[in-house]
Amino acid sequence: MIRTRASIGLVASAFVLAACQTTERASYEAPLRQGQVLDPPAAAEKPTDAGPDFGLVNADTIAHDGQYFRFADLSPGERPSPETLEAGLWQSMDRAEQRIRTSGNRVENGELNEYLTEVTCRVAGPHCGDVRVYVMRVPAFNASMAPNGMMQVWTGLLLRTRNEAQLASVLGHEVGHFLRQHSAQRMKSAIEATNFLAFFTVATGGWGGIAGLFAQGRILAYSRDHEREADGYGLLLMNRSGYDPREASRVWKNLIRERDANPEKDDRDPFLATHPAPEERSEILNELGGAVATKMDKTEAGRDRFLEIMLPRRAAWLRDELNQRSFETSSELFDILLEDDPNPAEILFFKGELHRLRGDEGDEQMALDFYTQSLEAAGTPPSDLHRSRGLVHNRRGEAAAARQSFEAYLEASPNASDRLIVEDMIRRLATS
Amino acid sequence: MFSTIKNHRRAFRSLVMATLAVFALTACVQTAHKTTGTLKAGTENRRIVLMPVDIELSVLNAGGVTEPRADWTTAGRGHVRTALAAHTSAFEAEIVLPENNDILDDLDEDQLQIVKLANAVGSSILLHEYLPQMKLPTKNDQFDWTIGPDAKLLKEKYDADYALFVFLRDSYASSGRVAVIIIGAIFGVGLQGGVQAGTATLVDLETGQVVWFNRLARASGDLRNADAAVETIKLLLTEFPT
Numbered sequence: 001m002i003r004t005r006a007s008i009g010l011v012a013s014a015f016v017l018a019a020c021q022t023t024e025r026a027s028y029e030a031p032l033r034q035g036q037v038l039d040p041p042a043a044a045e046k047p048t049d050a051g052p053d054f055g056l057v058n059a060d061t062i063a064h065d066g067q068y069f070r071f072a073d074l075s076p077g078e079r080p081s082p083e084t085l086e087a088g089l090w091q092s093m094d095r096a097e098q099r100i101r102t103s104g105n106r107v108e109n110g111e112l113n114e115y116l117t118e119v120t121c122r123v124a125g126p127h128c129g130d131v132r133v134y135v136m137r138v139p140a141f142n143a144s145m146a147p148n149g150m151m152q153v154w155t156g157l158l159l160r161t162r163n164e165a166q167l168a169s170v171l172g173h174e175v176g177h178f179l180r181q182h183s184a185q186r187m188k189s190a191i192e193a194t195n196f197l198a199f200f201t202v203a204t205g206g207w208g209g210i211a212g213l214f215a216q217g218r219i220l221a222y223s224r225d226h227e228r229e230a231d232g233y234g235l236l237l238m239n240r241s242g243y244d245p246r247e248a249s250r251v252w253k254n255l256i257r258e259r260d261a262n263p264e265k266d267d268r269d270p271f272l273a274t275h276p277a278p279e280e281r282s283e284i285l286n287e288l289g290g291a292v293a294t295k296m297d298k299t300e301a302g303r304d305r306f307l308e309i310m311l312p313r314r315a316a317w318l319r320d321e322l323n324q325r326s327f328e329t330s331s332e333l334f335d336i337l338l339e340d341d342p343n344p345a346e347i348l349f350f351k352g353e354l355h356r357l358r359g360d361e362g363d364e365q366m367a368l369d370f371y372t373q374s375l376e377a378a379g380t381p382p383s384d385l386h387r388s389r390g391l392v393h394n395r396r397g398e399a400a401a402a403r404q405s406f407e408a409y410l411e412a413s414p415n416a417s418d419r420l421i422v423e424d425m426i427r428r429l430a431t432s
Numbered sequence: 433m434f435s436t437i438k439n440h441r442r443a444f445r446s447l448v449m450a451t452l453a454v455f456a457l458t459a460c461v462q463t464a465h466k467t468t469g470t471l472k473a474g475t476e477n478r479r480i481v482l483m484p485v486d487i488e489l490s491v492l493n494a495g496g497v498t499e500p501r502a503d504w505t506t507a508g509r510g511h512v513r514t515a516l517a518a519h520t521s522a523f524e525a526e527i528v529l530p531e532n533n534d535i536l537d538d539l540d541e542d543q544l545q546i547v548k549l550a551n552a553v554g555s556s557i558l559l560h561e562y563l564p565q566m567k568l569p570t571k572n573d574q575f576d577w578t579i580g581p582d583a584k585l586l587k588e589k590y591d592a593d594y595a596l597f598v599f600l601r602d603s604y605a606s607s608g609r610v611a612v613i614i615i616g617a618i619f620g621v622g623l624q625g626g627v628q629a630g631t632a633t634l635v636d637l638e639t640g641q642v643v644w645f646n647r648l649a650r651a652s653g654d655l656r657n658a659d660a661a662v663e664t665i666k667l668l669l670t671e672f673p674t
Contacts, residue, residue, distance in 0.1 A: 088500035092488060098536065102544050187499070194495025195608055202615040 024276065027228035028284050071236070072179040076126040086147060086184045093148040100134050100150065107135040107155060115309045116153060119164060123172040123237040131178060139320035141255060145174040147183040158310055159317045160333070161251060162340065164302025168241065169234045169248035176233025182226040189222050223274040231285060235292050244299035245289035252282035254336050261332035311343055315382050318350045327358050343379030356392055367392050383413045387422065394425070403429040464646040464671040465561055465575045471525055471673050472593060480520060481528040481592035483547065484536055485512050487600045489655055492626050494608030504656050511661035512600060519665050523674055528592050543585050550579050550597050554633045557645050583640035595637055600630035602655045628653035632668050644673050
């Protein structure tokens with residue numbers, strides 16, 4: 001949760017210092033290799049329905065290469081004992097959860113929340129009761145997991161995922177953080193590293209700078225490995241619940257496109273210090289996802305159901321996206337959505353809105369062109385379209401066209417909250 | 433976490449804690465702010481509700497990372513609650529102690545928002561009334577803070593005239609931290625040990641006006657211990673209206 005606001009130099013050094021870790025791939029496969037090795041279970045419990053590599057024996061046991069591993073640190077319903085660091089973090093997160101639960105930007109739509117809980121439960125399996133999902137209205141691609149099982153999913157993520165399997169890959173990643181209690185692990189590691197640093201500094205009479213880089217590098221490398229492991233969990237849990245694991249890497253492919261559309265792209269984003277590069281995640285998830293998929297009898301993307309829930313709520317999220325005034329990346333996002341969207345009229349309208357809001361040379365004409373495309377495209381454009389079109393015509397001094405659009409707007413939404421204002425504009429245009 | 437994030441949620445809390453830590457380092461004298469020295473007269477039985485205490489006890493590790501301790505916090509909450517009840521029983525008022533004294537589970541959405549607002553106002557008072565450079569010119573040197581007339585929601589809920597909000601944080605140096613402090617001292621470097629910090633806010637539930645406020649910040653005290661908690665509460669409730 002806590003961002004590392006390290007200086008660029010420090011981040012760079014951290015990368016250098018972290019170069020001596022295990023290979024990345026092994027971290028992604030960690031759910032299958034780490035964890036406690038168990039005695040083989042009784043014959044009755046042996047996995048039957050999955051391949052030799054991904055056999056799930058029960059709630060927290062997995063078979064891999066003829067060995068059995070425990071892949072969850074906590075049994076379903078288990079709470080850490082009161083004297084542990086985990087318990088301290090859980091308690092402080094319980095307090096934070098109350099704030100989140102009553103937060104002003106929480107989206108409290110029943111159907112949406114039920115759906116997310118349902119998908120979370122499907123990937124979390126026996127741990128379903130340990131995780132609670134909160135949808136937050138934030139126009140960025142993210143989800144987070146607190147050690148006590150409080151998961152936040154941002155609307156910017158719901159806007160960008162294209163089917164249930166992609167959503168499940170993210171939710172599975174977050175559940176992986178919970179199963180391994182990564183926050184607590186990271187905090188323990190930070191305590192060890194800073195304790196060492198304190199003693200090293202006083203023992204050497206102030207040589208803390210070098211040791212500080214080591215401590216910082218270690219903490220960041222640890223964080224990146226946790227993200228890789230959580231990605232591995234995403235695949236594992238998708239496999240367990242029948243989602244197509246190949247969808248996990250597609251999320252990253254789209255995010256890379258969106259990021260590259262930003263002319264002021266900052267390659268030194270501190271986010272990259274705590275997370276692996278999107279390219280790496282996309283590539284390895286693609287490879288591993290493909291391997292997992294070949295071992296599955298049936299894989300599901302769940303696109304129809306997903307879109308049925310998201311589409312009716314999407315207009316507000318698209319508006320939030322535009323309000324960030326990051327036009328290049330928004331434009332790229334809209335193009336990605338248009339590639340396979342069942343309601344292109346809505347996306348095209350917002351492309352028009354983008355040009356209307358930007359207002360550079362030629363944007364007014366572009367806006368009008370997109371509004372026209374929107375009206376001709378499949379699906380239903382938002383009722384605001386005619387008002388926006390009226391505003392652009394009005395700006396260009398085209399009184400008749402503006403009036404026509406405003407009248408069309410009031411006809412389409414007779415109970416619009418801004419009816420009086422629009423009527424007033426129509427009157428002024430009539431007398432001009 | 434899945435992807436990039438800019439998290440400001442904890443920023444305000446951290447600012448409050450940092451403010452309190454500054455006070456602790458400067459070992460300040462207790463000075464309460466108040467608009468009145470007496471509770472409302474005329475009513476037979478004035479009732480003060482002691483709102484659930486927002487408390488966290490933690491270990492300060494050698495390297496300066498504080499680690500929350502659930503077992504200490506739970507014990508500390510009990511000690512503070514007992515000490516508060518004992519201390520306020522001396523006032524000519526009836527004390528209401530809500531059963532659910534941990535995470536306000538029995539409040540509805542609107543009542544909860546009032547509690548959150550009261551916490552935010554308390555943080556603002558701490559920042560703007562106790563740091564001279566943060567003084568708000570529009571206050572004209574008046575102690576004038578309110579959570580607004582919706583405070584009535586809590587009045588109805590608890591059938592009380594006043595609500596007392598208490599926020600406490602207490603940290604204790606681990607043995608490793610003590611060693612680092614001692615070695616640091618030999619080299620002439622001053623390092624911070626454990627800190628006890630907190631605020632108390634008394635709100636008139638009829639008007640929403642904050643009628644009394646105090647803060648505590650020092651490098652001593654121990655809320656893990658029942659007797660020491662009594663001393664902390666006595667200090668925190670200095671100049672409480674009677």
